[in-house]
Amino acid sequence: MTQWIDIAALVDIPRQGARVVKTAQGCVAVFRTLDDHVFALEDRCPHKGGPLSEGIVHGHKVTCPLHNWVFDMNTGEAQGADNGQVGTFTAKVEAGRIYLDATQLMARSAA
Amino acid sequence: MKKKLVVIGAGMASGRMLEHLFEANADYDVTLFNAEPRGNYNRLMLSPVLSGEKTYEQIVTHDDAWYAENGVTCRFGEKVTGIDRDRKVVIGENGEVAYDKLVIGTGSNPFIIPLPGHDLKGVIPYRDLEDTQSMMDLGAKPGSKAVVIGGGLLGLEAAAGMAARGVEVTVVHIMGHLMERQLDEAAGYLLRKSLGEKGIKVMCKANSKEILADENGHVRALLLDDGTELPCDLLVMAVGIRPNTKLGAEAGLAVGKGIHVDDQMVTSDPDILSLGECVEHNGAIFGLVAPLYDQARVLANTLMGIEDAFKNKEVSTKLKVTGCDLFSAGDFAEGEGREDIVFRDPARGVYKRLILQGNKVIGAVMYGDTADGAWFYNHIKEGTDVAEMRDTLIFGPAYQGGAAADPLSAVAALPADAEICGCNGVCKGKIVDAINGGATTLDGVRATTKASNSCGTCTGLVEQVLAVTLGEDFVMPTSQPICKCSDHTHEDVRRLIKAQELKSMPAVFQELAWKTVDGCHVCRPALNYYLLADWPLDYQDDPQSRFINERKHANIQKDGTFSVVPRMWGGMTTSDELRAIADVVDKFKIPTVHVTGGQRIDLLGVKGEDLPEVWSDLNKAGMVSGHAYSKGLRTVKTCVGKDHCRFGTQDSTGLGINLEKALWGSWTPHKVKLAVSGCPRNCAEATCKDIGVVCVDSGYEIGIAGAAGMDVKETEAFHKAASEEEVLEYVQAVMQLYRENAKYLDRIYKWVNKVGLDWVKEQVADEANRKALVERFLISQSVYQKDPWAEHVEKEQARYTPMANLMMEAAE
Ligand code: SRM
Ligand SMILES: Cc1cc2nc3c(=O)[nH]c(=O)nc-3n(C[C@H](O)[C@H](O)[C@H](O)COP(=O)(O)OP(=O)(O)OC[C@H]3O[C@@H](n4cnc5c(N)ncnc54)[C@H](O)[C@@H]3O)c2cc1C
Ligand code: SF4
Ligand code: FES
Numbered sequence: 001m002t003q004w005i006d007i008a009a010l011v012d013i014p015r016q017g018a019r020v021v022k023t024a025q026g027c028v029a030v031f032r033t034l035d036d037h038v039f040a041l042e043d044r045c046p047h048k049g050g051p052l053s054e055g056i057v058h059g060h061k062v063t064c065p066l067h068n069w070v071f072d073m074n075t076g077e078a079q080g081a082d083n084g085q086v087g088t089f090t091a092k093v094e095a096g097r098i099y100l101d102a103t104q105l106m107a108r109s110a111a
Numbered sequence: 112m113k114k115k116l117v118v119i120g121a122g123m124a125s126g127r128m129l130e131h132l133f134e135a136n137a138d139y140d141v142t143l144f145n146a147e148p149r150g151n152y153n154r155l156m157l158s159p160v161l162s163g164e165k166t167y168e169q170i171v172t173h174d175d176a177w178y179a180e181n182g183v184t185c186r187f188g189e190k191v192t193g194i195d196r197d198r199k200v201v202i203g204e205n206g207e208v209a210y211d212k213l214v215i216g217t218g219s220n221p222f223i224i225p226l227p228g229h230d231l232k233g234v235i236p237y238r239d240l241e242d243t244q245s246m247m248d249l250g251a252k253p254g255s256k257a258v259v260i261g262g263g264l265l266g267l268e269a270a271a272g273m274a275a276r277g278v279e280v281t282v283v284h285i286m287g288h289l290m291e292r293q294l295d296e297a298a299g300y301l302l303r304k305s306l307g308e309k310g311i312k313v314m315c316k317a318n319s320k321e322i323l324a325d326e327n328g329h330v331r332a333l334l335l336d337d338g339t340e341l342p343c344d345l346l347v348m349a350v351g352i353r354p355n356t357k358l359g360a361e362a363g364l365a366v367g368k369g370i371h372v373d374d375q376m377v378t379s380d381p382d383i384l385s386l387g388e389c390v391e392h393n394g395a396i397f398g399l400v401a402p403l404y405d406q407a408r409v410l411a412n413t414l415m416g417i418e419d420a421f422k423n424k425e426v427s428t429k430l431k432v433t434g435c436d437l438f439s440a441g442d443f444a445e446g447e448g449r450e451d452i453v454f455r456d457p458a459r460g461v462y463k464r465l466i467l468q469g470n471k472v473i474g475a476v477m478y479g480d481t482a483d484g485a486w487f488y489n490h491i492k493e494g495t496d497v498a499e500m501r502d503t504l505i506f507g508p509a510y511q512g513g514a515a516a517d518p519l520s521a522v523a524a525l526p527a528d529a530e531i532c533g534c535n536g537v538c539k540g541k542i543v544d545a546i547n548g549g550a551t552t553l554d555g556v557r558a559t560t561k562a563s564n565s566c567g568t569c570t571g572l573v574e575q576v577l578a579v580t581l582g583e584d585f586v587m588p589t590s591q592p593i594c595k596c597s598d599h600t601h602e603d604v605r606r607l608i609k610a611q612e613l614k615s616m617p618a619v620f621q622e623l624a625w626k627t628v629d630g631c632h633v634c635r636p637a638l639n640y641y642l643l644a645d646w647p648l649d650y651q652d653d654p655q656s657r658f659i660n661e662r663k664h665a666n667i668q669k670d671g672t673f674s675v676v677p678r679m680w681g682g683m684t685t686s687d688e689l690r691a692i693a694d695v696v697d698k699f700k701i702p703t704v705h706v707t708g709g710q711r712i713d714l715l716g717v718k719g720e721d722l723p724e725v726w727s728d729l730n731k732a733g734m735v736s737g738h739a740y741s742k743g744l745r746t747v748k749t750c751v752g753k754d755h756c757r758f759g760t761q762d763s764t765g766l767g768i769n770l771e772k773a774l775w776g777s778w779t780p781h782k783v784k785l786a787v788s789g790c791p792r793n794c795a796e797a798t799c800k801d802i803g804v805v806c807v808d809s810g811y812e813i814g815i816a817g818a819a820g821m822d823v824k825e826t827e828a829f830h831k832a833a834s835e836e837e838v839l840e841y842v843q844a845v846m847q848l849y850r851e852n853a854k855y856l857d858r859i860y861k862w863v864n865k866v867g868l869d870w871v872k873e874q875v876a877d878e879a880n881r882k883a884l885v886e887r888f889l890i891s892q893s894v895y896q897k898d899p900w901a902e903h904v905e906k907e908q909a910r911y912t913p914m915a916n917l918m919m920e921a922a923e
Binding site (some may be wrong): 022024034035061084105 | 269295451627631635654669899909917
């Protein structure tokens with residue numbers, strides 16, 4: 001079951017930027033792309049734990065700040081020659097507000 | 112007896128509905144109210160009337176004869192003031208009319224921002240013939256000025272129409288680019304460029320503050336937030352529309368954003384129907400005419416007892432401004448799992464972008480060449496599976512089913528007189544002749560024909576002509592493109608940014624034919640640097656195009672914490688500074704303190720959230736950022752010099768501090784480190800720095816292009832100066848030369864290796880040139896020499912804190 005929680009306003013994140021949401025299980029990076037799409041990803045790079053929220057956002061991709069792995073934010077999969085996947089969360093924007101699914105955020109440690 | 116139908120509003124939607132009724136000879140007696148003193152006309156065509164391409168008479172949809180023929184009782188120029196649902200009567204200004212069925216088609220109201228002065232004379236919206244007439248009248252007065260607030264469809268049509276009548280028009284738009292609801296940034300850039308060519312001034316990200324009046328209570332100027340005053344004789348506000356729901360709401364109908372209607376266009380009262388911009392259907396409201404025509408058909412059918420249902424469809428937009436060819440349809444602003452296909456042709460000012468989801472096109476934005484718009488729009492509406500034609504999709508229907516396009520065969524097919532280089536007017540035949548005459552390289556062709564020698568956008572074409580003419584003998588040059596988003600090398604990009612005066616990221620992407628929408632982590636930081644270095648006063652630094660260290664002004668560590676390095680001018684410090692450092696270490700429990708190889712102190716392991724507070728404390732003790740993270744000035748190492756040392760010849764510490772004070776804050780292609788030693792014993796290691804000064808009895812020996820990182824290299828003698836002032840002048844000049852010319856991520860020694868030390872010396876030795884370089888450096892410093900810490904503590908706190916903390920909720 002989806003249980004939407006209102007996180008913040010879309011404008012709280014700069015375009016091509018990210019902000020972090022703290023949860024009991026760790027940080028979730030919430031990205032806003034140039035075309036105002038919002039993605040929520042685990043804020044830990046599967047390579048060596050780099051904070052993806054600090055990466056450069058381009059298209060629907062983000063580049064990890066530590067060693068430049070590139071992830072497709074739709075699937076969380078590493079691109080090119082790198083192998084790995086970062087957890088993704090459902091996010092939506094409605095009337096200028098960003099929502100995350102609370103059930104997913106809580107289920108995360110079990111998954 | 113015929114049933115009585117009353118219609119409120121003789122607009123485009125209700126007009127079409129009446130046509131359906133009369134064509135089917137429906138059994139209704141119609142009374143039509145309209146607040147405007149006229150019947151139905153084609154509102155869309157007000158813009159061509161404004162620009163002088165049409166007359167009002169040409170856009171009338173229903174004339175008096177039509178109404179008479181269909182027996183419509185016209186009550187034009189009469190506003191309906193209320194609906195009495197119990198008695199089933201409509202109350203007009205001149206009396207009541209009873210209805211069996213009522214249709215509300217009142218359209219929408221232009222939104223007026225309640226700025227101070229919004230009710231002055233000369234402040235108008237753009238909705239009807241009266242507004243259009245006011246704008247046309249302005250055109251009759253020579254030298255008149257207008258300001259349009261709103262860079263959307265309506266605002267731009269108003270602006271273009273007035274400009275066509277000779278009015279000096281400025282468009283003030285609050286968002287970053289024009290028509291942001293229909294266009295992406297790239298298309299917005301092209302649109303702005305075309306409008307500029309028509310003499311329309313566009314100001315984006317501009318916030319209106321107040322409308323100023325003259326002594327007669329007439330608008331005189333618009334005042335912006337930043338203090339700019341834009342004088343005007345007429346101010347047009349075109350910032351959006353709101354459904355006109357007043358009558359419905361007052362009559363107690365269900366109303367949300369618009370008057371609620373079901374699929375049959377019936378409101379919450381079964382005898383009252385509604386259509387057009389005043390309604391809300393399934394949460395959607397309307398602002399374009401296409402869906403309204405569907406509503407008109409459905410509503411007419413409902414009135415005649417024929418089953419029908421309204422379904423909202425994708426809409427497409429075109430701007431009716433001659434010479435601005437744009438098209439936008441579908442969804443390009445939101446959606447799950449999408450991909451882009453981008454095509455740009457800078458020479459023709461063409462941009463096309465398709466947005467795909469799975470194997471379907473869900474959106475299209477095009478500028479410059481919109482011929483295929485309808486074809487894409489159709490695929491969007493139909494949800495066509497485009498997997499098969501994906502590779503050639505962007506080229507439109509003409510390319511489908513044929514062989515994949517081969518650029519070389521296209522060039523081979525060009526006639527000899529086809530122009531290749533627009534700047535220098537060089538045609539294909541001339542290039543082929545030059546090649547046959549021995550110019551077998553790009554440089555050779557450039558030297559003999561001048562093709563590709565100016566703006567350079569035709570370089571690819573020239574190379575293709577070389578390839579076609581020489582066949583196997585031609586090897587494409589191996590110069591590396593900047594990244595996968597572009598075919599241009601760094602050097603080309605730098606040259607083109609200057610030559611074509613490209614001053615924004617979208618301008619570069621379009622004019623240099625970028626293959627992605629917004630670049631990538633490789634090209635964006637480089638472009639951001641090139642733009643800010645070449646246009647310090649015009650370009651606005653883009654933090655999102657910077658590597659994290661430069662965005663957060665601290666070095667990211669392997670565990671995601673940061674390091675903080677305050678500046679210690681020339682490696683000097685004081686007990687107060689050391690105490691303040693000690694205090695922040697204690698206060699924020701900073702785990703590691705290290706004395707760096709750059710003569711200062713590094714605080715390592717600071718939590719991202721603590722950064723602003725750490726900085727604020729250090730700022731209070733007078734310290735600023737050391738830019739230990741930047742492609743910019745790092746450290747100026749010094750030795751103690753003649754104040755203390757028995758061998759010292761000059762004040763090396765003082766000179767180091769002066770150099771650091773002059774250079775700090777500047778952004779450079781890669782980091783820049785300096786050192787000043789007091790004598791040739793060189794304790795400050797000045798001979799392995801990017802720029803190093805060794806003091807001697809007779810003055811100062813400046814060396815450049817040293818290195819002691821991955822490569823170790825001694826500096827090369829650059830200039831011998833007689834005074835400190837001379838040192839400063841030469842160092843600033845060479846810094847600026849490096850800033851303006853080097854490839855991003857080339858240290859000075861790599862750059863000098865490419866361009867040659869002699870060239871660098873020549874440029875700086877020339878006095879006029881040197882002074883000009885210093886002047887440009889100082890202009891840049893006037894913008895960029897500021898402490899980012901103070902600024903971020905004050906304005907950017909939010910970047911460092913989590914956006915939300917769900918620890919509590921998630922734990923429950
Ligand atoms: C802190 C410091 C080591 C120390 O504790 O002493 C240091 C630390 C780093 N250096 Fe360095 N360098 C430090 C002095 C040097 C020096 C010595 C100097 O400046 O006199 C050199 C050799 C001189 C030179 O630059 O040519 C040096 C050559 C490098 C290089 C190689 C550069 C090259 O072009 O060859 C890199 C890698 C790079 O920049 O791409 C590098 C990169 C780094 C980075 C930024 C690695 C990174 O990207 O994360 C390290 C950041 C640590 C951190 O988180 O704070 N560091 N680094 C020194 C800071 C000086 C300062 O006060 O700002
Ligand atoms: C300059 C301009 C350019 C446009 N260009 C385009 C375009 O290119 N493409 C596109 O799809 N759309 C365009 N539009 C939008 C399009 O014109 C509207 O979507 C359409 O006209 C809406 O039709 P409607 O019948 O709902 O309302 P309207 O056509 O506005 O008609 C409503 C009528 O109701 C009357 N009325 C309101 N209240 C009362 C009352 N209480 N009593 C009596 N009468 C009342 C009003 O006076 C008005 O005449 C443009 C609009 C403008 C202003
Ligand atoms: S030498 Fe420089 S880059 Fe290498 S580990 Fe030490 S600080 Fe890091
Ligand atoms: S930790 Fe992300 S790329 Fe290495």
